[in-house]
Amino acid sequence: MTAATETIIQALREVLTEEQVTINKTVRELHGKDESYHTMKLPDIVVFPSSAEDVSHVMRVSSKHRVPVTPFGLGSSLEGHVIPENGGITIDFSNMNQILSVQAEDFLVTVQPGVTRSQLNKELKKHGLFFSVDPGADATLGGMAATNASGTTSVKYGIMRDQVRDLEVVLADGTIIHTGNKAAKSASGLHLNGLFVGSEGILGCFTELTLRVYGIPEFTTAARASFPTVNDAVEAVVSILQAGIPIARVELVDEPSMKQVNLFSETNYKEKPTLFLEFHGNEAGLQQDVEFTKEIVADHHCEDVAFETDNAERNRLWEARHNLAYAFIHSHPGKKLMVTDVCLPISELADAVNHARETVESLDMPAGIVGHVGDGNFHVLLMMDVNNPEEIAKADELNEKIVLYALERGGTCTGEHGVGTGKRKYQEQEHGAALVVMEKIKRALDPDNLLNPNKILPLDSTETKL
Template structure:
């Protein structure tokens, strides 16, 4: 270890404790990757702070030594966000995992960044409340805010940015700020919540989040509707939304993916293009929504629709959907999962999914299409051999085709996974001159380019 690194480790141990600072090879390896196909790169040091003040002290030392800092939640990201390609310090927030306050009358909760989605919902259930954002993985709330996560329920409740009332953030110089307040709305000042949510650790480290929560609905019903073609399924979703049905979840799963669902989850669902649906509401309203939905999907040649009122059957349905990525991994041993992620205007979705299916087939790749189609977001789940450079090249070509198709039609290169390093190359094409505004914000808040360098914006030399 270099002398500067030894000095930094000793300095870190003075502001934290011996057990909160490590250079252990195994620990560093665990913090050098995420769930993506992107190349591994290890941090030099991993720290485990317990308070915002400790995070501040770590960042101050990093600033003093001009060492990069990368925030780390659970490493469930899919575009290399937490991989420290410039090495430096990884701040692991797993010890900052306290639910600080539940303000049930305000429908707010205050948490530390290491709290996971399931941990929060377990506590909120005591109050008849729940947190709505459901990306599938049991990610940390800090990580979900960093990538502006969304998932299956965003069609009704919105994405992560819609839930954040306030953030406590440690900036690059170690100062601590708050970005919002407890009020439901404000016309005061710049919208800092919106700026920091989705910033992927490039503008600051989140040490506390105040989030909006919801009352648990009186009744919940799920359904599974199968169709002869993908187009029928997507067009049915558009009609459901146009009808104003307040659907809580609407997920598309294509035919190859339904086969993987049945193999992995030991189910016997129809193996055609399928919509997984969920409705929240009171008994009378729910009955009307369900019947209206049945009429709509039948108008789009639905082959079969089955409603699940039993909790066990409903849970099995959504567990099967959430486990789909693992179903592909389990069903394709020796290959690595690569997930695309684009979002388009709902009117362009049917053509986009048809284009994606044709591209997967023409390139001879193994993969399925799934999506949170209620808000125009879809994914291609690809299984690729990381040792086969030709296959990797075809997968990257597919990703490029899908992204460019979305951008040309007013969409975005990522609906929920974030930019990380995987979508860096598309930033200028998507944002144009506004990308330079982002660069100026980054330079103002992080002049030495120490906070998660090389993510969202192209790497720059540190001053």
């Protein structure tokens, strides 16, 4: 332990207990990586706060000693968000995992940032409620807010930013603020919720979230529809949306991915471009929607459509979709998964997916394409050997081509995974002069660039040696 590290630890322990501060190498290694292929970098110290006041103390120590701080939820991020590029302190929020209140009549819940999505929904079920954002991974709600997560249900319920009513945030100097209130709407002041959601820890640390929740639908039905081509599947989705059918989920899974689904989940689904769909509502209304949907998909050359109202079969369908990443990993031992993430106008989606498939085939690497096609978001699941420079170069080439294609057609370099370090280089091209405004906001709130440095914005910072 260096003298500088010892000084920081002593300062932290003026408020935190010995158990809340560690330099154990194994613990540091767990906090030096996420689910991405980005290179591990270790923090010097890991702290486990139990309150906003604890986090405020950590930030005051950080500010005084100019030590960078990286927030950490469960490490399920996909663009290196929680990797401490400059070392320093990692704040692990796992001890702040309490559901503070359920305001059922207001359809609101207040939680600490370490609460996971499944933990919240288990509690909400007692009240006939559920939290809508479903990114697949059982991520923490603090992390989901930090990356503006979305997922399979965003076509009906919206993304994480749409659910946040209020955040308690600890700023770089230790100040604790609230960004909103519990009202359904407000015309007062700047929209700080929108500013902090998706900021990936570069503006402050979330210590409490008030979120919108929903009543569990009276009736739910799921469907699986296969098509001869991706174009037919995407055009069917556009027609379903134009018809005003209240679809809750609509996922595209391409042919290679369907093969992985069958292998991993032991299903016998048709191995063609497939839509996974789900409808929420009352039983009488949904019967009409189902019949209308059957007519629409038939008009787009649907080869097979099967509806599931049985809860077990419906869960099996969505588990197969959610487990697709693990299916690829399981089938390619020794390789690492890279997941791309772009979002385009729906009118551009079919061509973008076809372009991605052509690019993948030209690289001769195992990959599948899936997407939340109801909102124009799709991913390539690519398996690569991180110890093979040639495969890393091919993966970077694929990512670059997919991102540039999206940007040239009015899309974004990331629809839900966030920027982290992996998408930093595209920020200027996507945002232009607006990027300067973002940098000014960052400097105003974090003048020493200590909060999760080297993420999102192309601001340089010096690595701290402790």
